[in-house]
Amino acid sequence: MARGLLGAPPILGGMGLAILELDGVSKKFGALTVAEQISFAVGEGEALGIIGPNGAGKSTLFNLITGNIPADSGSIRFLGSDVTRTPPMARCLSGMGRTFQIPQPFEKLTVFENLLVAGAFGSRRREAEVSDRCAEILVDTGLIDQANVLAGSLSLLQRKRLELARALATEPKLLLLDEIAGGLTEGECRSLVATIRAIHARGVAVIWIEHVLHALNSVVERLLVLHFGKVIGIGKPEDIMASRDVREIYLGIEI
Numbered sequence: 001m002a003r004g005l006l007g008a009p010p011i012l013g014g015m016g017l018a019i020l021e022l023d024g025v026s027k028k029f030g031a032l033t034v035a036e037q038i039s040f041a042v043g044e045g046e047a048l049g050i051i052g053p054n055g056a057g058k059s060t061l062f063n064l065i066t067g068n069i070p071a072d073s074g075s076i077r078f079l080g081s082d083v084t085r086t087p088p089m090a091r092c093l094s095g096m097g098r099t100f101q102i103p104q105p106f107e108k109l110t111v112f113e114n115l116l117v118a119g120a121f122g123s124r125r126r127e128a129e130v131s132d133r134c135a136e137i138l139v140d141t142g143l144i145d146q147a148n149v150l151a152g153s154l155s156l157l158q159r160k161r162l163e164l165a166r167a168l169a170t171e172p173k174l175l176l177l178d179e180i181a182g183g184l185t186e187g188e189c190r191s192l193v194a195t196i197r198a199i200h201a202r203g204v205a206v207i208w209i210e211h212v213l214h215a216l217n218s219v220v221e222r223l224l225v226l227h228f229g230k231v232i233g234i235g236k237p238e239d240i241m242a243s244r245d246v247r248e249i250y251l252g253i254e255i
């Protein structure tokens, strides 16, 4: 299990049981090691931020957690069950939802139709059964006025909101957000953060990869730092941001 920056054991943010546990997860693409002995746990209802330079292996880590790529070694437990060899769809059905760095909605479907597809597919229920829940999610994510708009004509912020809404439609207990604040204006970023905080406040555990640090640090209870596929720090955001390694490696500040 990864130690904190000061060598302390990982804190689960006082949230009790772990919803997700990685133990020694490793992955290589040919000669390139993208995940090396990654171990950490996320508490139920906790929000964990993941930072690291470009190419550090952050999105790859999400793909390992969701099962989109198989781990070479190590184990992944979700809600107490070993899911290391479980296919992505089954992980989604058991409560793992994710957004992708580049939103890819069904452009020729409306916003509401996009949600119906995600809700029905992500819960193996009929569209009529998920329709009310999808309408609620549109309200929660600030998209209700765009319900009948084609996804292809949305602004970047609205596409990010739709990406979030599609993940929520699968009714996640753990929500994985991949650079959802990237490319937004300051005001847009603030409004998206407010939405994410509200989702987290309802008890959904969040793992959020983000380069927009002020947005990330306003939500998460802990930060994990990846560098060349290795966890080089995990702990409270203020401790991580003050760490020499992180300042040198990630923020590019010479000490």
Ligand SMILES: Nc1ncnc2c1ncn2[C@@H]1O[C@H](COP(=O)(O)OP(=O)(O)OP(=O)(O)O)[C@@H](O)[C@H]1O
Pocket: 029, 032, 034, 052, 053, 054, 055, 056, 057, 058, 059, 060, 061
């Ligand atoms: N399917 C793949 N095959 C081979 N190499 C890959 C594959 N996917 C990612 N990589 C490489 O693995 C490394 C980690 O990529 P990854 O996208 O996980 O980084 P990241 O930390 O998310 O970067 P960014 O912040 O730029 O999104 C990179 O060198 C990338 O080129």
